[in-house]
Each structure stands twice: as structure tokens, then as C-alpha cells.
Amino acid sequence: MNMADALHTFLAESRALLQEMEEALLKLENDPADPDAVHAVFRAAHTIKGSAGLFGLDHIVDFTHEAESVLDRARGGEMALDDELTGLLLECSDHLGRLLDIAADGAEPDEDDAAHGAALTRRLAVYLERFGEGEQLPVETGAAEPRIDSAGPGPDGVENCAWHISLRFGRDVLRNGMDPMSFIRYLATFGEIVHVVTLPDAMPPAAEMDPECCYLGFEIRFRTDADKARIESAFDFVREDSAIRILPPGCRIGDYLELIESLPEDTTRLGEILVGCGAITPRELDEMLAIQEAQGGEKDEEGRPPLGEMFVQENVVQPEVVDAALARQKEVRGRQAQDSKFLRVHADKLDNLINLVGELVIANSGLGMLAARNKDGATMEAVSGVARLVEDIRDSTMRLRLVEIGETFNRFRRVVRDVSKETGKEIELVIQGGDTELDKTMVDRIGDPLTHLVRNAVDHGIEAAEVRAGRGKPAKGTVWLNAYHESGGIVIEVADDGGGLDQDAILAKAQARGVVAEGDELTDAQVWNLIFEPGFSTVDRVSNLSGRGVGMDVVKRAIEALRGTVGIESHAGRGTTFRIRLPLSMAIIDGFLMSVAAAHYVVPLELVLECVELPAGEGDADNRNYLNLRGEVLPLLRLKEHFALEGERTGRRRNVVVVQWAGRKAGLLVDELKGQLQAVIKPLGRVFSGLRGISGSTILGSGEVALVLDVPVLLEQAVQKEDYVAAQRIKSSRENVRVARTETADQ
Amino acid sequence: MELRPKKGKGAAGRYRLEGELTIYTANDDREALLKALDGPDELEWNLAGITEMDTAGAQLLILAKREAAAGTKTLVFTEHSAAAVEAIELLNLAGHLGDPLVLTGKEKTT
Amino acid sequence: MAKTVLIADDSASIRQVVGMTLKNAGYEVIEAEDGKDALSKLDGQKVHLVISDVNMPNMDGISFVKELKAQPANKFTPVIMLTTEAGEDKKQAGQMAGAKAWMVKPFQPAQMLDAVSKLVLP
Numbered sequence: 020m021n022m023a024d025a026l027h028t029f030l031a032e033s034r035a036l037l038q039e040m041e042e043a044l045l046k047l048e049n050d051p052a053d054p055d056a057v058h059a060v061f062r063a064a065h066t067i068k069g070s071a072g073l074f075g076l077d078h079i080v081d082f083t084h085e086a087e088s089v090l091d092r093a094r095g096g097e098m099a100l101d102d103e104l105t106g107l108l109l110e111c112s113d114h115l116g117r118l119l120d121i122a123a124d125g126a127e128p129d130e131d132d133a134a135h136g137a138a139l140t141r142r143l144a145v146y147l148e149r150f151g152e153g154e155q156l157p158v159e160t161g162a163a164e165p166r167i168d169s170a171g172p173g174p175d176g177v178e179n180c181a182w183h184i185s186l187r188f189g190r191d192v193l194r195n196g197m198d199p200m201s202f203i204r205y206l207a208t209f210g211e212i213v214h215v216v217t218l219p220d221a222m223p224p225a226a227e228m229d230p231e232c233c234y235l236g237f238e239i240r241f242r243t244d245a246d247k248a249r250i251e252s253a254f255d256f257v258r259e260d261s262a263i264r265i266l267p268p269g270c271r272i273g274d275y276l277e278l279i280e281s282l283p284e285d286t287t288r289l290g291e292i293l294v295g296c297g298a299i300t301p302r303e304l305d306e307m308l309a310i311q312e313a314q315g316g317e318k319d320e321e322g323r324p325p326l327g328e329m330f331v332q333e334n335v336v337q338p339e340v341v342d343a344a345l346a347r348q349k350e351v352r353g354r355q356a357q358d359s360k361f362l363r364v365h366a367d368k369l370d371n372l373i374n375l376v377g378e379l380v381i382a383n384s385g386l387g388m389l390a391a392r393n394k395d396g397a398t399m400e401a402v403s404g405v406a407r408l409v410e411d412i413r414d415s416t417m418r419l420r421l422v423e424i425g426e427t428f429n430r431f432r433r434v435v436r437d438v439s440k441e442t443g444k445e446i447e448l449v450i451q452g453g454d455t456e457l458d459k460t461m462v463d464r465i466g467d468p469l470t471h472l473v474r475n476a477v478d479h480g481i482e483a484a485e486v487r488a489g490r491g492k493p494a495k496g497t498v499w500l501n502a503y504h505e506s507g508g509i510v511i512e513v514a515d516d517g518g519g520l521d522q523d524a525i526l527a528k529a530q531a532r533g534v535v536a537e538g539d540e541l542t543d544a545q546v547w548n549l550i551f552e553p554g555f556s557t558v559d560r561v562s563n564l565s566g567r568g569v570g571m572d573v574v575k576r577a578i579e580a581l582r583g584t585v586g587i588e589s590h591a592g593r594g595t596t597f598r599i600r601l602p603l604s605m606a607i608i609d610g611f612l613m614s615v616a617a618a619h620y621v622v623p624l625e626l627v628l629e630c631v632e633l634p635a636g637e638g639d640a641d642n643r644n645y646l647n648l649r650g651e652v653l654p655l656l657r658l659k660e661h662f663a664l665e666g667e668r669t670g671r672r673r674n675v676v677v678v679q680w681a682g683r684k685a686g687l688l689v690d691e692l693k694g695q696l697q698a699v700i701k702p703l704g705r706v707f708s709g710l711r712g713i714s715g716s717t718i719l720g721s722g723e724v725a726l727v728l729d730v731p732v733l734l735e736q737a738v739q740k741e742d743y744v745a746a747q748r749i750k751s752s753r754e755n756v757r758v759a760r761t762e763t764a765d766q
Numbered sequence: 767m768e769l770r771p772k773k774g775k776g777a778a779g780r781y782r783l784e785g786e787l788t789i790y791t792a793n794d795d796r797e798a799l800l801k802a803l804d805g806p807d808e809l810e811w812n813l814a815g816i817t818e819m820d821t822a823g824a825q826l827l828i829l830a831k832r833e834a835a836a837g838t839k840t841l842v843f844t845e846h847s848a849a850a851v852e853a854i855e856l857l858n859l860a861g862h863l864g865d866p867l868v869l870t871g872k873e874k875t876t
Numbered sequence: 877m878a879k880t881v882l883i884a885d886d887s888a889s890i891r892q893v894v895g896m897t898l899k900n901a902g903y904e905v906i907e908a909e910d911g912k913d914a915l916s917k918l919d920g921q922k923v924h925l926v927i928s929d930v931n932m933p934n935m936d937g938i939s940f941v942k943e944l945k946a947q948p949a950n951k952f953t954p955v956i957m958l959t960t961e962a963g964e965d966k967k968q969a970g971q972m973a974g975a976k977a978w979m980v981k982p983f984q985p986a987q988m989l990d991a992v993s994k995l996v997l998p
Contacts, residue, residue, distance in 0.1 A: 193789045
């Protein structure tokens, strides 16, 4: 096999393609819209052009290019193939046949042929211009060619002087099949790798390290005669995702300063930085270190001239370079000093400690009960002292597990950047409340749902730039990530200033899927919540971004698994906010204990708004599911009935515990109020996983078991009770009357 | 890659790494290597059986060293195969990893 | 051991020239006419690099790369996609499928060899 054989193949192949092209064009004369025929013509032109380039038949490439551009428009349905155009393309096909014949003879086209080709090209160009985009299409093919060596040696051609290449690859480079090692090997094919420094500093601890990610950075000194474009071209395939800096030999100091400042590593020592930058050689560094040692001073850093100063004294580097490196090192040292105040502790040890504190809480409340039963005042006092300390220990222990959410948030900068690149939207990510602290387990597990919401916001939330312009919004979309504390929990918001959810589309889809019956009246919030139904998506076009097989239902479940809730606020044309509420921690809570029909229940104390005695007659007589509380109609959940308890009612009176979550309130009807306690939450077994309204259990000091109520779920159930809904309607219509009546009932 | 424990007395913590240490196997390799770090304070991994090593593989060796050091253990790599030596030299990791690179007498890998 | 490169292109002349260039440089080359042909010739075996045209009959380049990347042996195989200036829209789809390296047709054999050597040396 040689080039002549290959050329032969090319000619035969191209003639066959021209034949196909002609047939297809003739078919188009009868049926101008036949998509198969249009495609066949395009493919023929496309393939001939692609192959011709291999043989250096540039005149064929150039000529075919114009025809291909026209055909691409036609293929996209943007341009009609009328008789005139089809005729022109047939002429082009003939001309191509002639060019192939000439190539077969090993000749160049003569003047006549060239003129004929140029005339055809001009006529094709008219079509493109008529289409209005003629000048936007790339006319010269050379521009799009892969970068190659431009002739001549490097800019200054200095020998014995090395380029400096600083590489920080994108995390996904390995996954994409690109191995940094192969790029370094490639460099070695046209130069000499003088020195490589591999920097593993960015690699996280083993537990967080993803072995398919690339964490290594490289500082390379490279000697070559090639120019910068040639060196740069080595990284053509990874340029988009990577930070690549190439400094020529004998570079200006300012460039090195810039490089030093841009280096992300924080453990790089001064010497290494200088060597890494190519500002000094390793040999010079060794010499400096030797002199420094000779000048005395063991490892006392204070007592000897600073390394940097010595470099300057010895005229090895310019002062500016050293200043920048020193400033950088100082910063690194400061951070290291801070680092040293941290201890890395295995998560298991921490969990064990928290378990023990939990047991301590239980044991101590057992002791307290014992003392109370024996009416032993002194012991009770001592127990309450211990209880206070235990509470402090508990709080401190829980705080050990808290980490700032900022790091998780920052991960999304990349997500937003990538997704906005993929979608071609310009988007800014604004992060607020990054220093808000949250349990480590939660931080780990909230990442995925957040990713989905952020992608969703970018992909579906933010509109295309034209749409935004039409709505009078800035072209650049904004996505906000916000975190803050609220009543014993944390709120995380993912907001966008996009188009808002399409209420009609959601309803239509829900009705089509039978989730909602025709004619159902739903509140806004209820409509928004429909998107959390399994398999629900209002976007017909499955996008590559959010359409990853993960639905919003998975997001919701993930959040619920953390005992959290997610709510939506959306305004048409103005944007959508997803608001995730999570409890601060999952293990120990301050609870409020109550009993119903001899069973014990606990609600998180921070959710209890107030406790009131059930007013005589109010809600009792007719088993109503609502309650008037100082003029406010609240849903009332009768726990005895709700959980179908069969035990006897205890206590003389009945009490209502008013709970609040995410702006909703409801009353829980119970028998006895038992007061505050610290509850160590134990998860329920798998058998009870389907139980709605109970989120866990806890053991009381007496050894009895109390169930922890899942307030958000109960609230939802309470609000749905029909007569409450009815009562609220009446209330809104007869506001004044009700208020007047309840005011007296309340006293 | 497969991690084969050495047999016999005093062989605890001594393993032989067999096969490729690359992006293709990186996930499993990480688990295996981290598990192998659980053991006595002195660990020795024989790299003679490494047939292929890329940046992902090199990265795992760096990780293993670092984790060992964090647990105040010593981890020594011995008998680097040609593939391991090539990768370590290309990335100039010999100093970082700190093990003497000695080619095994015969290349079993190529 | 020589590194193996698979080239999938419906143009026989491109296959021949690329194949010849790469073989001369010391690579093993597998030639395939389209995505389907490439998959059957691969038969689940690992190759060190894949060069694929975008526009091919039977199975186009994008679908081929998707299937290729689904094979455990080729999950991380680098792919060079061949495209024309007119094919920018395809490029996005290809990026999604896992083809991160792109080369514009027409190209010189030397350019192809250069691109291949960046990812895999023979």
C-alpha cells in the first residue's frame, strides 16, 4: 500500500459518490423536499472534501466547500432546493468529475477549468448571501485546520534556556481518556523534558478522593526549538478544561510573578516555587541551601538571613520575583499555621462519641426520675447539675460534626460554568451564607440533590438570552445558592431569575398522568409540588443536562431521608426558588414529651409554638378537625384517632400542642403534656419504614419507648383534612364573626 | 490489579501488586490499596507485577504513601516493574515517593 | 507492544491513508466502515485510541462512541472525532457522548499522526 494506491481508492470512491450525488439531485428535481436525497447529496460533497484534503487536492477541497455549505443549509431545512439550485449543483457535480479526472492524470486544473470553478463558486455564494449569512460562513478552509508547526525556530531561539509549562488539568481529564503522561511524552517528541515537578497538593483525603479524577498538577521545564504555538498545540484536546500556562525562555519577570500568584498549591515551598517557575535552576537552589547551612543556624528560621534575601544577594533572581514568592509563602505558612490547629479525626470515632453522649443523656434522665420518685431533693439538684453539663457536652459534640456548607457550594461554580457552556447561556452563580454550618453527614448527602436543582435551574430555569431580552431582563442569568439558619434548622435555597414554573404545563401533564382530576382546585404550592411526582417532567425535549434519569422525585426523597423538606416558590417570568429545610443534626434533639392514650410521643422542641388546654366545647363535641386559636383557624390533628390508638385517655384535661414548620401551623390534640427532654433519636427498623408521621424513636429515662413525630408529614396530613379546608373557606368569608366568637372562647 | 499477600512468617503487611494500575481499574484499586494499609506499621508493596501504569495509577501510589504517613506507618515500594519505573520517572516521582528504584532482573511485563 | 488504533470512516480512502500513516509510525490499526462494523471488529476488546467520523451510514459516530464508552474495556479510551466546519452542532452531541478531541476535515496525514501522538505514542 502506498500513496498512489490510496489515491486510486480515493478517485474510485469519489466517482461513485458523484454518481450517487447526481442520482439524488435528479430525484430532487421531482421532489425538492426529499430529505434522504438532500442528505445523500450533502454526504457525497462532504466525503469528497474530507478525503481530498488527505491528498493535498486543495482546489477540490475549496470548490467542494462552498457546495457543502449550501447543502448544509438545505439539509437543515433552512434553504429550499429549487430547480435553479438543483441545476447549479448538477453543474458543480460535473465540474467535480472533471477535477477528479485531472487529479487522476496527476495534473493541475488549467485556467479555463479554474475560471469555470470560480464562476460556479460565485453563483453558490449568491445563494449563501441571499440566505443572509454568507459572510459568516468560514470561507477559507485553512483557518479551521488543526494547529501545526509554523515555520522557523522559536521566537528567540535561545539554546540552553528552557520554556516553563505549568499544567493544571481538569478533574475529568482521565475519564475522558486523556492521560497527562501522554501529553508529557508527546512534548518529548519535539524537545527535551528538562525537569518535571508533580504536585499532588490538590488531592483530597482518601475518603473524598475519586480515583478517576485527576488531582495532579505539573510544572515542567522544557527545552525545544519549536515555537509557543507548537507547544500549546500539545494541549489542544484538553485546553478547554485545563489551566495551561506556557512561559518562554528568558521571560519577563512580570510573567513569573503572575504565575506564582496563580498557583493553587499551598504547601509548595519557596525554593520549589522558584525552581518550578524556572526563575532559578535546581542547581542554584542546592547551592543556596548549602551556603545557608554553612552560615550556621540549625533549623532556626528566625536567626539567619531569609532564604529569599539570599537569593537576591547572590544575584540569582530579581527582587520582584522573590517578593512575590515570599508573599506567597507567607500566605501558605499562615494557612499551615491554621491547619496545624486542626486535628484529623476518623468519623467513626466521632460517631462513637456521639452515641456515648446519647447513652449518657438517657442514663442521666433515668437517674433524675429515680431521684424524683424518692423525693430526694439533694440528689435531684445534683442530677440537674449533671444534666446541664451533659447538655453542654452534647452541644459541643454535635458541633464537632458541623462543617461549613461553603465548600459544597463552591463545587457548583464548576457545575454552573460547565452547564452554562453546554447550553450556551451566560450565567452567574451567586453564593450567600457559605459559612453556615451543617452536620457533615448532611453536607455529604445534600450534594447530589443540590446538583440536580442547580443543573435544573441553569438548564430549565434560566431562559435563552433572546427570551430574556424580550422580557426586559439582563442577558446574563443569575443562580443563587443561599444558606441560613432558621428555627433550629438550616435553610438552603437554590434560586434562579428565570422564567418560573409553567403552571398550565404542570397541570396539563398532571391531568394527563391522572395525578390530578380534571376540575380539581389546587393552590399554587400544590401545583408546584406536582413536579415532585415520580416520572414527572414538563419538558418534552429530554435535555442532556437534567435528563439524566434522575427526576425531581429522587431529589425530594433524598431530602426527606434527611428529615428535611423541600418547597417551591415560583413567579411567572421572574424565577423559581427551591427552599430546602433541614434539621441541624440527626442524632440528638431537644424534644417535647407528651402522651396520648398511654403512649408517649416526642416532637422536636424548636417546632413547638405553644401548648394550650383544649377549650371546653372547642373541637371536642363534634370531632372537628380544626381549632380556633385566637381567631386563627388551625388544622387540628387528633393523635388518638390519627394513629388509631386503643389505650385509655389519661389525665383530666385534653391539651393542644401547636407546632409550626415552614410557616405552617397545626394543633396536635394530646392527653397529657410531660415537658421537655433530650431525646436521642434511634431510627426505626425497616419494618416500620413505611410508617408515615413517625420519624424515629427514643428511649425515656424510665426505659419506656417514645415515638418521635414527623411534624412536616403530620402537618401535611392535617392540612388536607376536608373539614379544615372547608372551615378555612368559611373563615375567610366570615372573618369578623369568627374572630369575635373565638375571642371570648379563648379566655 | 490484584493484591496478593505474601505468605510465610513476618509476611503481614507485605503484598505483591499484580496487573494494571490504571484509570480502568482505579476505583477497585483504591479500595484494595486502602484496605491493604490496614495492617502492621511497616508495609511493603512489591511492584514487580505492575504491567501498566498511567497517571491515575501513579496518583494512587502517591495517595497510598500519604495515607500511610498520616497513619504514622511506613510504606515501602520495592522491585518496581518497567511500567512502574517509566511512569515514576516520567512524572519525576522518585523523590516524592522516596523508594530506591531498582529494576527487577528480568522484565516480566513486556 | 504496539498500541492499537481503530479508525471508523465510511470513506475507504481516508481509512487507507490514515491506516497507512499510522502503521508506518508503528501503530496497529483496525479499519472499520461505520459504527456497526467498528463495534463488531472491536468485539469488546480494548483499543488505545479510536478515530471516528461523525457522519457514517448504519451507525453514526456519536452513537458509536456512546456504545464504545459503555464497554468496560473502552470506558476510558480516547476518541478523536472527525468533523467539518459545518458540523458544529454535532460537536456538542459528541462532547456529551465522551469524544473530547476533535479534528477538522480535511487534514493532512501528518496532522493526523500528530494528533494521535498527543494521546498515545506507538
